[in-house]
Amino acid sequence: MIALLPPLIVAASACVSTACFAETIYVSNERGDSVSVIDAATLKSLDTWKIGARPRGIVLSRDGRFLFVCVGNDHAVQMIDRATGKVVADLPSGEDPEQLFPSRDGKVLFVANEDNAAVTAIDIATRSVAFQVPVGKEPEGVAQSPDGRSLVVTSEDDNAVSWIDLPSRKVIATIETEQRPRHVEFTADGKQLWIAAETGGVVQVVDTANHAVIETLHFAPPGVKDYQVLPCGIRFTPDGKTAVIALGRANMVALVDVATRKVRAYVPVGKRVWHLAISADGARAYTANGVSDDVTVVDLGAARAVGTIAAGAGPWGVVIAP
Structure with a gap:
């Protein structure tokens, strides 16, 4: 472990029973055209599901029954039954879907289409396109605000984020970012939007009330060259503190630390970490490592890696289900 400050204190980390980790981890493998299924209690692989070509963005349906995975080379979102591991539908997504977000009410999937500069809303019940909204070039990251009224979509090529008013289905604001914004994440209260600008090497924090950047976070991991710092996935712990x-x-x-926006620790993980997920109790993070073809288990209380799990070729996204 490489730490700047003493380890974070997370109450859930005191749990020693495997029952605390009775969850299932799903990992999209971009080069392997598959989803790895991992038991969080034993940290063992349970299965590998073959799916469409170049899977990246992966999310869980709000009711927990299905996984939705962007299969970019097939220009679709595949709907997978968790009980069987079978693809039950190919949903129309637009060209080259990369990331997606299930609406707060569970009825719609919002999908960023990298090749046709749009975000597509898919009606899950009818398995059809509900609407599309044009955005900037090479959209990738997408997220809905906690109040359900807004959608934000990153544009890698334009170095911008589009702010969409969902009732009117129109872009109401566009904010400039550092180079190649890849991911966006709202804080639970909806007051801030965090943007990972990959090539810019920073994370920018936006005040959602006025769409203004209020802080830019820089990173300096010991022994790492600046050009290697490429922020991508962002997740907040359930308590919103980290x-x-x-x-x-x-x-x-x-x-x-979300309150101070200061780095508390750096934790070494696998090679070329793309995205991550956090357990429901906030004790662990699981990272998708795209070059080392594995998942690192991070104890957030101790701020250290505690395990490595083999995945498929090119792990890209991670989601956790109870």
């Missing part, structure tokens, strides 16, 4: 940020070719995640 942001866990994947730093790409730095092969580390940063643990950031």
Whole structure:
């Protein structure tokens, strides 16, 4: 472990029973055209499901029954029954879907289409396109605000984020970012939006009330060159106190105190960490490591890696189900 400050105190980390980790981890393998299924209690692989070509973004349906996975080379979102591991539908997503977000009410999937500069809303019940909204070039990250009224979509090529008013289905604001914004994440109260600008090497914090950047977070992991710091995935712990940020070719995640926006620790993980997920109790993070073809288990209380699990070729996204 490489830490700047003493380890974070997370009450859930005191749990020693495997019952605390009775969850299932699903990992999309971009080069393997598959989803790895991992038991969080034993940290063992349970299965590998073959799916469409170039899977990246992966989410769980709000009712927990299905996984939705962007299969970019097939220009679709595949709907997978968790009980059987079978693809039950190919949903129309637009060209080259990369990331997606299930609406707060569970009725719609919002999908960023990298090749046709749009975000597509898919009606899950009818398995059809509900509407599309044009955005900037090479959209990737997408997220809905906690109040359900807004959708934000990153544009990698334009170095911008589009702010969409969902009732009117129109872009109401566009904010400039540092280079190649890859991921966006709202705080639970909806007051801030955190943007990972990959090539810019920073995370920008936006005040959602006025769409203004209020702070830019820089990272300096010991022994890592600046060009290797490529922020991508961001997740907040359930208590909202810590942001866990994947730093790409730095092969580390940063643990950031949300209140002070200061880095509390850097934790070494596998090679080329893309995205991550956090357990429901906030005790662990699981990282998808795209070059080392594995998942690192991070104890957030101790701020250290406690395990490595083999995945498929090119792990990209991670989601956790109870």
